[in-house]
Amino acid sequence: MTPAESATAKIQVLNVGTFHFGKTSDAHATEFDENAAQNQQRVHELAQKLAAFKPTVICVEKIPSKNDTLNTAYQNFLKNSEYLPTYDGEISMLAFEIGRLAQVDCLYGIDNHMGYNYSVGDFIEASPELENSIDPETYLQLTNAPFKDHPELAARVNRYEQSDLLEQFRLINEPTYLDFLINANADKLLYVGLEDGFEGADNAAIFYQRNMRIFSNLNRVRLKKDDRVLILMGGAHTAFLREFFKRSPKFEMVNTLDYL
Structure with missing residues (x-):
């Protein structure tokens, strides 16, 4: 990469939408048995595909004040990763496994909670x-x-x-x-x-505001130009972040479907 290219390069982002594996307050839920051996294997295979992006930073649907708890759990998983833990849904099952495969040091919560009535x-x-x-x-x-x-x-x-x-x-x-x-x-x-x-x-x-706050929380994470950021969140948040990334002078989205 030339100096000119380096000066204008944007941070690469893989912006992945998911359903919530466990219980959810979302309007729509997907039936998914996290403990079934077949589903555990499918999560492993999905994690391998997404880890091919080679992320250096992983962000998940957790509020930033829970980062210490989040990363204590992640480090415990790294010590014994034979079985995917189901206690935190797609975060503990999928994000932790992607992090392990990509050798990511820690995860970041970027969520923000706001109540609104979508009904x-x-x-x-x-x-x-x-x-x-x-x-x-x-x-x-x-x-x-x-x-x-x-x-x-x-x-x-x-x-x-x-x-x-x-x-x-x-x-x-x-x-x-x-x-x-x-x-x-x-x-x-x-x-x-x-x-x-x-x-x-x-x-x-209110829902727009929540997602704008999520994007602001992402920008609180101290990133380097050569970082590769994988974001795993509920699909609606992914959809909003996609719109913000399109106009961002800082980030460039890769095509998520290329990794699926």
């Missing part, structure tokens, strides 16, 4: 005494037929629960599916409100 639109639509005064037609289309313009993707979504782990990850990380996750978690609420109110938009704004 406010559904509540209004289900309440006869309430009326969505903004655009119920578009809201219901985004709720009931989000993939009507993408029939091939709709077919993959319909067989999602019957797909193996790798195919589920491939689906979650499809650009069109990531766009859907932003709609499902936030943007469809922009079509919801009572009278002249902004009940939907105000809740969507």
Whole structure:
């Protein structure tokens, strides 16, 4: 790399969306038995694929104040990594194993917790005494037929629960599916409100704010130009981070599907 290229090089990022392996407060959950031997093997194989990115830094869906606890658990795993621990879902199973394979020293939590009501639109639509005064037609289309313009993707979504782990990850990380996750978690609420109110938009704004804070937490991590950052978070966060990375003068995303 020439000095000029070095001066303009961006930090490489592999931005990976996942479902939550354990219990989750998310609107949608995936049935996944973390203790099944077959699933343990599939996680091993997935970790090998993602470790091929050769990350030097791994960030996960944990708040930064838990970093000490997170890394104590990670170091304990490195001492006895024969069996993937399930107590922290995809973090302890997948992120720890990627870190082990890539010989990453520690992990960083970059999450930020904010409460918001992503069901406010559904509540209004289900309440006869309430009326969505903004655009119920578009809201219901985004709720009931989000993939009507993408029939091939709709077919993959319909067989999602019957797909193996790798195919589920491939689906979650499809650009069109990531766009859907932003709609499902936030943007469809922009079509919801009572009278002249902004009940939907105000809740969507909280979710936007949470993801902007996550991106800010990422920027708190002291990175070098030659670092390679792997981020493993729930798909909706991945979708928002993708939008921030696109415009960033600091980061450059690689194609996640190339590693799946």
